[in-house]
Amino acid sequence: MWRHLASNTITFLIVGLAGAAGVIAWGVNAYSDEGPLEAAICLRVEPGTNMRSVSARLEEQGAIGSASVFRIGAEYSEKAGQLKAGSHLIPERSSMSRIVDIVTRGGASTCGTEILYKIGVNAVLAEVRELDPATSNYTELAEFDPTAESVKIPAEYQSMRARADTRYRISMAEGVTSWQVVNALNALDTLEGDVEEIPAEGSLAPDSYEIAPGTQVGAVLDRMAAAQAAILAEAWENRAGDLPLETPEEALILASIVEKETGVGAERPQVASVFVNRLRQGMRLQTDPTVIYGITEGEGVLGRGLRQSELRAETPWNTYVINGLPPTPIANPGRAAIEAALNPATTDYVFFVADGTGGHAFAETLAEHNSNVAVWRKIEAERAAAQN
Structure with a gap:
């Protein structure tokens, strides 16, 4: 009897252990x-x-x-x-x-609400956005200009500022001037410690920067400057041979001109080749963005077309008047523009003009250029007639 009872007990234990092992295996899986x-x-x-x-x-x-x-x-x-x-x-x-x-x-929130401060060439915007996890796309909840006088702050912005898990980012566009960056950063209530001194033109890297509430404006500018220095150093190290550029600073000046001359990323190397060819041949660069910078010195947007008198006016940046490069960059160029300036396309182009599509028509001779200009003038006339 005892032997039978012991046998049953052992059997139950084995079955129990096997069952427990099965449960554990199921749980692990x-x-x-x-x-x-x-x-x-x-x-x-x-x-x-x-x-x-x-x-x-x-x-x-x-x-x-x-x-x-x-x-x-x-x-x-x-x-x-x-x-x-x-x-x-x-x-x-x-x-x-x-x-x-x-x-x-831990670390930054990976979804939910984000406040994005966008520093653009023509405007500064604060956007309150919420990520839709199903599509990984953001839905805009509110938008306003934090630099505007008597701006009305949306309720959505106020409520999201009170949340501990809200993510904050600053997005700086290519072609923005250093004055525009400082003016925008000083206006953000998320940052502290206004800055009066404007960093050197071209020294700030256009990019996206994650910040935390209470970050110092100076600290953000330091990050932007360090990023641009690293980009320029790398591009200079990998530059093409026989460029008419003596220093990284000259490369940055040329890159800023390339940045302001085209919004089409794919044609930056061609635009850069035009200016490199002109420098090699001793031709003046004759680029309108340098004239505009001579008028505004980077403090805001001109907001109108150039006058003939302005094209002839002598300023340190007017490349219709001066030979070679201007003394400083005319904006903060992005990585692509810097790389294009230091590795331009191999062309014989020395002219270009708008082609009506957002890009440019390039030419090797003045006759070809004049033909392209005539096409552009016709497009301009047709657009003006359509608006009347």
């Missing part, structure tokens, strides 16, 4: 396998939230199959106490293991 989420979601974790409430919300939203397995896995991986507040993008079919990693990793 469930934790690491592809999840049930059919479309990406944005999971917001408030400060003070615990893993239990997060796992319950994930289960309710169909992101995980078992809140219990999720919590056990987080505990086993020693991440249960590392939950980070913020807005976290949970991609479709994410495993529990991946979700635990996402919500405990």
